[in-house]
Amino acid sequence: MQAEVKAIVEQSLKKAREHDSRRNAGQAYAYYTAVVELSPENRSKVEKEFTDVLCEWGLQLEQNNRIRDVIKCYEHSLEHYPKNPRMLNNFAAHLLRNAEPIKAIQYLKRALEADPSFLPAERNLQNAFSMAVDRWHFPMLNDRHRNHAFDKAIRKKIALGYDSVLDIGTGTGLLSLYARDAGAAEIYACESSPVMSEIAGKVFAKNNADEIKLIPKMSTDLKIPEDIPHRVQLVITETFDAGLFGEFVVPTLIDAHKRLLSDSGVVIPSNATLYVAAIECEYIRFRSSVKFQKPNHFGPLNFENISVLPDEPYYDTENLQNVKICHITEPRGILDVNFNDSTEILSFSVDGLKNRITTECRYDGTIDGLVAWFKLHLDEEITIDSSQGKSCWQLAVFPSIPRYCQKGDKISISAEMSAGKLKCSYSSNKLVNKVEECVFHLPKEVITFLNDREYISSLTQAASIANEEIESVLDTSPFPIFGLALMKSNPNCRVLYYQSEDLMLCSFIEKVFDDNEIKGEIRFLNDFCEIDAVVDRIFVHNFDINGELTDWGQESYHDFFSCFLSPRGSLLPGKIHLMGQLVFSEDLPKMISVKNSNVQRFCSSVSTSDSEKTSDEENSYESTPTFSDKSPSYKLAEFINEYKINQVFDLNSSLYQHEAISEVKTLMEMDETQIKEHLITFGKFDKSKKLPNALIVWYKIQFSENNVCETRRNDSFMNHMAVVLPDEIKKSIQRDGEVKIKILQFYLNFTI
Incomplete structure (x- = not known):
């Protein structure tokens, strides 16, 4: 019997290696599985081969949307190799790509236990933490002024008798804790995120808040009396993004008024005002549009009458606190929404124009787009301004093609709702181009690439010194400046290979190619393996816009691209x-972890007389919170900090102190x-x-x-x-x- 098993194992191993050499990963995996199951003593000998094949087979399965089979293969393989860090990490990577960060975290921690120096697992663990808990939770909880303002508003309402509370989107449960210590009789906290709901449960337990009922549901799924016994008198929610409506606060509050809030009940915040202004800002210009006015840094190439805008139809968010920004128009309120008026909220649930204002330019300049921010009125006296100081909210940016304007020019600014989100735009009969432009809507990485004059100049300089023997070039950058410049300056270069599935980008490249009368051809690739001849020069742009080098997984990008190089060919860049x-x-630590000192309650108690005070000290968002030993000491940080990261990516340090x-x-x-x-x-x-x-x-x-x-x-x-x-x-x-x-x-x- 043993001889028969040995023969099967030897034959299976032979078959596995044959299929592996032919790139038949599925068959190779099946035969390797037979080897490790029938012959435990050979597992260590074939571990690397087995892992290589499993990883390749897993990628093929995922590409064919067979994620269940991926999970089965990895779970089965890990029964034989439970401490293989690469296997654990790659399985986690599949889970992350399929939006299962919590499950991925378990396998990544196992990978690092098996090998603490296995850095791909550590990097993926940081990604998993970021996916499990949105990073905005950290600056939000560290925003003492925001916390202070909500604390005061909650105390005032509960002191007036609104003492049955529903906290919608409770997150860590902080606002519910404020309500408890303000004397609320009943508190219900709902949270749809499984991770945040788990964190809130731990926070409530640690702070002895058993009286708060935590419900792991969206508020729109709550039922009376199954989840809450009756309608409540006070709804608290802080579900606002930089564009005010982006976290779907409108449908949430429409439903709350209809089913969950009593007729005499109130909402915190009570209302909000949205402000907008046309701006001149070089920082925004370089990241939001490309207008080829001074093309010197493009070497021999010209881009006449072409402009580029982002392909994102809504808005971007930016921290512009430390950026030079000039308001071309006076900031104006453009929208008001009363969260305590269900009819008014309902009007914002319908897409379309909500308001249009006319304003005028304050001086000669360039309009780079619009910015919007809001004032959140928690009650009649307490207001949070999202544009002020160290607010956890950033500004909403609506970019446009840069347009010259003159003092006194009138422009019309519109605010509309589109698919539940805010959209702002402007128009003016005077602000038109003298020459008709061709506008392309392209990914942000293309825009930032084309606006980086120093990098583009380096590329065109590298292209200009290429020798005359170059006949073909492969350019892997977001836009093939290097390849196009080389082809125009070197008539011997006849073929440019470029990989893209973006039809708008391909059209843009073809227009530049035709307008510059470049000889030769562009061959657009879906896959680099479609290259059918050797290449003389390859520019490998393996940089991610967020600040990392591209992870090529198992494969060396030098080895991969070298396969396409001619004997005299070379790869650029030379060194990195x-x-x-x-x-x-002070800013960076607040982006990655929470301090308990930033979430504590304001020390003074609110009486009826307190709530009637109108001094700046008592009611202004800008007043500095003070604390005393009589204030409860909330323990919250340790639970959300389980998901902290130590590396901040996608950072422009010039925006932060x-x-x-x-x-x-x-x-x-x-x-x-x-x-x-x-x-x-x-x-x-x-x-x-x-x-x-x-x-x-x-x-x-x-x-x-x-x-x-x-x-x-x-x-x-x-x-x-x-x-x-x-x-x-x-x-x-x-x-x-x-x-x-x-x-x-x-x-x-x-x-x-």
């Missing part, structure tokens, strides 16, 4: 260095073939001054010795990242210790 600088920042504490250091040269450790010494710091609490990290891209471009710039095509340092760094400095940063590199992944 990781750069870093230590900084002190920070102060350089060290010189700029080269941290390492990126090498996708290496797994190694780097140790960088930043030296000692004066402990009597500000100490570093974060490391800003970006890339230096080198095309040649004298052609170098760094990505930490206001007009960079990509953002960068920051690593928030642990408190132990500060303690080390206070002990007169040196600051040393250890970087673990796993191919193109790294952790600090």
Whole structure:
């Protein structure tokens, strides 16, 4: 019997390797499975082969929308290799791509337990935390003024007898805790997110809030008397995004008025006013549109009468606190909504124009678009202004093609609802182009790429020095500036390969190609494997707009693209260095973790006489909260901080307060073939001054010795990242210790 099993195992292993060599991953996986099941003693010998095939087969299954089969294969394989970090990580990656972050977190933690230095699992764990708990929860909970304002408004209403409360979208449960300690008789808190509902349950238990009934449902699914015994007198909700309506507060409150709120009940906030202004802002211009007015940095190429706008039909959100922004028009209120008037709320549930105002330009300038913000009136006296100071809300930005205007020009600004979201636009008979333009709506990464003059200049410079023997080029950037510039300046270059499935982008490239009278042809690819000949020059743009290098998974991108290179061919860029600088920042730590001190109640109690006060000290959002030993001490941070991350991606550090504490250091040269450790010494710091609490990290891209471009710039095509340092760094400095940063590199992944 043993001989028969041995023969089957040997034959299965042979078949597995044959199918693997032919790229038949499914058949190879089946035969490898037979080997590991029938021959436990051979599992360690074939573990790498088995894992390679499983990962390849899993990708093929996912591409064919067979995610259930992916799950079955990985779960079965992990029975044999329960501590294989790569297997655990890749399974988690499938789960993340299919929006199952909680399940993915379990496998990623197992992967890091098996191998703490397996960096792909650590990076995916950060992604999983971000997917499980939206990052806006952290700055929101750290916004003491917001918390203070809601606390005051809740106390005032409950003091007036509105003491049965429904907290819609409770999140961590903070507003429900405020209601409890304000004396509410009944409190119901609903939350549809399973993760946030679990966090709220832990928060209530830790704060001895058993009287708060937590219901893990959307408010629109609540039923009386199954979930709550009767209609409530007070509905509290803070479900607002930068565009006010984006978190579906309108249908939520329509339903609440209809089924959940008593006829004499009230809503906090009571109403809101939306403000809008036309702006001139270079930062917005470079990220929201491309108008090719000064094309010198495009080398030999010209883009006459072409403009580019984002393909996102709604708005972007930006923190513009530290950005130069000029209001071309006076800020004006354009919408008012009374959350206590069900008829008025209902009008905002219907798509279409809601208001139009006419205003005039205050000076000569360029209109780059509109910005909108709101004042949230919690009651008759307490207001939160989302445009002020350190508000957790950013501004809603509605970009447009930059238009010149003159002082006194009148423009019409419209606000409408579209698919439940706000949409603002402007028009004017005077603000038209003298020459008719061709407008293309393209992804944001194309816009930021085309607006990065320094990077584009580096690319066109690299293209201009290409020798005459080049006949073909492959360009993998968001827009093939390098390839087009090379073809126009080098008549021997006849073919440009470019991968894209975006039809609008392909049309844009073809127009530039035709307008510049470039000889040769563009071959658009769905897959790089469609390349049918060797290529003389390949530009590999493996940068993600959020500040990372593209993860190629199992495959080396150098090895992959080298397969297409001619003997005399070469890859660009030549080198990529990781750069870093230590900084002190009050803003960055608030983006990744919550402090309990920021969620505590305002110390004074509210009596009837208190609620009648109208002084700035008592009712202004801007008043500074003060606390006393009599205030309850809420314990909340530890539960949401289970999902904190230490690396902030998609960061433009110029938008946030920070102060350089060290010189700029080269941290390492990126090498996708290496797994190694780097140790960088930043030296000692004066402990009597500000100490570093974060490391800003970006890339230096080198095309040649004298052609170098760094990505930490206001007009960079990509953002960068920051690593928030642990408190132990500060303690080390206070002990007169040196600051040393250890970087673990796993191919193109790294952790600090």
